[in-house]
Amino acid sequence: MQKTLVVTGGCGFIGTNIVLHAKEKGYKVIAFDSLIRPLSEENLPILKRAGVEIVRGDVRNPQDIERLPKPIHGIIHLGANPGIPWSIAWPIFDFTTNALGTLNVLEFSRLNGKFPVIFASTNKIYSEEINLVPVKAKGKRYVWDFAKVNKKKVRATVLAGLTRSGVNEDFPMDSSGRFPHSPYGASKATADLYCQEYFHIYGVPTVVNRMSCIYGLYQKGVEDQGWTDWFVRAKINNQPLNIYGDGKQVRDALFGTDVTKLYIKEFENIDDVAGQVFNVGGGVKNTISLLEAIEHLNKKGGKPLKLTFKPWRAADQKIYISDISKVQKILGWKPKVGVIEGIDKIWDAYSKLN
Numbered sequence: 136m137q138k139t140l141v142v143t144g145g146c147g148f149i150g151t152n153i154v155l156h157a158k159e160k161g162y163k164v165i166a167f168d169s170l171i172r173p174l175s176e177e178n179l180p181i182l183k184r185a186g187v188e189i190v191r192g193d194v195r196n197p198q199d200i201e202r203l204p205k206p207i208h209g210i211i212h213l214g215a216n217p218g219i220p221w222s223i224a225w226p227i228f229d230f231t232t233n234a235l236g237t238l239n240v241l242e243f244s245r246l247n248g249k250f251p252v253i254f255a256s257t258n259k260i261y262s263e264e265i266n267l268v269p270v271k272a273k274g275k276r277y278v279w280d281f282a283k284v285n286k287k288k289v290r291a292t293v294l295a296g297l298t299r300s301g302v303n304e305d306f307p308m309d310s311s312g313r314f315p316h317s318p319y320g321a322s323k324a325t326a327d328l329y330c331q332e333y334f335h336i337y338g339v340p341t342v343v344n345r346m347s348c349i350y351g352l353y354q355k356g357v358e359d360q361g362w363t364d365w366f367v368r369a370k371i372n373n374q375p376l377n378i379y380g381d382g383k384q385v386r387d388a389l390f391g392t393d394v395t396k397l398y399i400k401e402f403e404n405i406d407d408v409a410g411q412v413f414n415v416g417g418g419v420k421n422t423i424s425l426l427e428a429i430e431h432l433n434k435k436g437g438k439p440l441k442l443t444f445k446p447w448r449a450a451d452q453k454i455y456i457s458d459i460s461k462v463q464k465i466l467g468w469k470p471k472v473g474v475i476e477g478i479d480k481i482w483d484a485y486s487k488l489n
């Protein structure tokens with residue numbers, strides 16, 4: 136029997152990647168999206184061509200979710216405000232979308248047969264406490280300086296959640312009031328906890344993926360969100376770039392097609408992963424700093440990117456690397472596309488359009 140997968144936020148960046156992959160795998164796929172992100176509309180023709188059913192609706196409204204055709208075998212829940220600056224500008228909008236919207240999706244599953252809900256959480260649920268671990272500059276990037284950790288200042292729980300492989304799932308979500316998360320981090324943390332509660336209290340098979348930096352095709356990066364895409368387009372279009380901080384901040388980057396395979400694998404192996412929380416990213420093998428990404432893009436020729444350095448942004452992490460060993464061990468999933476290879480794929484796709 137053909138199974139039906141609903142992807143909320145299915146017309147957005149990660150949504151488009153997942154929906155196309157699910158379609159290829161033979162699922163009936165419904166992309167449920169409010170299209171509040173205007174550029175998501177550019178993905179519509181691609182989705183329609185692939186035979187994806189599009190339902191326009193808002194996860195903030197339970198009545199919209201109720202309109203989804205049944206039966207549904209699983210929801211991949213991505214529909215959200217995905218940006219910190221927007222959450223700071225519009226906290227109520229951010230909360231209702233990310234926290235209440237997720238609760239509505241969970242409740243829909245609970246009342247309609249308890250199908251799996253796979254949730255896109257974020258590393259921003261871990262507070263800025265991570266910045267207590269000293270860093271040192273090494274070339275164009277920061278590296279953690281574990282030798283200089285002041286054990287009086289850094290809690291043992293923080294150190295238990297952080298190894299040379301990155302941040303693992305034991306890293307404390309809460310800093311007992313000492314550090315901010317951003318409203319986005321707080322609304323996503325609420326949603327993340329509700330997913331866990333719906334598994335424990337009601338038996339809804341949920342999976343939480345705390346993702347770091349995801350990049351790839353169909354992303355509509357803006358200065359406030361989706362930096363890899365934004366940088367590539369700035370280089371191609373010869374536009375200046377603002378860098379917040381010194382550019383040595385390090386991220387582990389995961390390519391869209393790798394994320395896609397993970398979500399579908401989770402759905403197909405739900406008995407093995409129900410109730411689990413995973414840190415998801417490119418891992419230690421796929422880290423890059425902003426300056427290193429810029430250096431790589433400048434090698435493509437033409438005028439080098441014109442950079443303006445601005446003050447650090449609130450709740451920014453100097454280094455964030457996901458320890459992906461838990462999901463690797465349980466599911467046998469690992470990233471296939473290296474970070475430079477991934478940037479080149481986006482470059483090639485955009486260059487063809489120009």
Ligand SMILES: NC(=O)c1ccc[n+]([C@@H]2O[C@H](COP(=O)([O-])OP(=O)(O)OC[C@H]3O[C@@H](n4cnc5c(N)ncnc54)[C@H](O)[C@@H]3O)[C@@H](O)[C@H]2O)c1
Pocket residue numbers: 143144145146147148149150167168169170171172173175192193194195212213214215216217218232236255256257258345346347348349350355
């Ligand atoms: N891109 C990343 O690096 C990253 C990292 C961590 C977590 N995430 C999470 O992954 C998810 C997808 O992110 P993305 O980068 O694809 O973002 P995106 O903005 O490209 O896609 C989100 C989609 O959700 C839709 N949407 C927003 N509010 C909605 C609502 N109330 N009802 C229905 N649809 C709504 C938007 O129109 C958009 O098409 C988000 O939940 C985000 O928080 C993304």
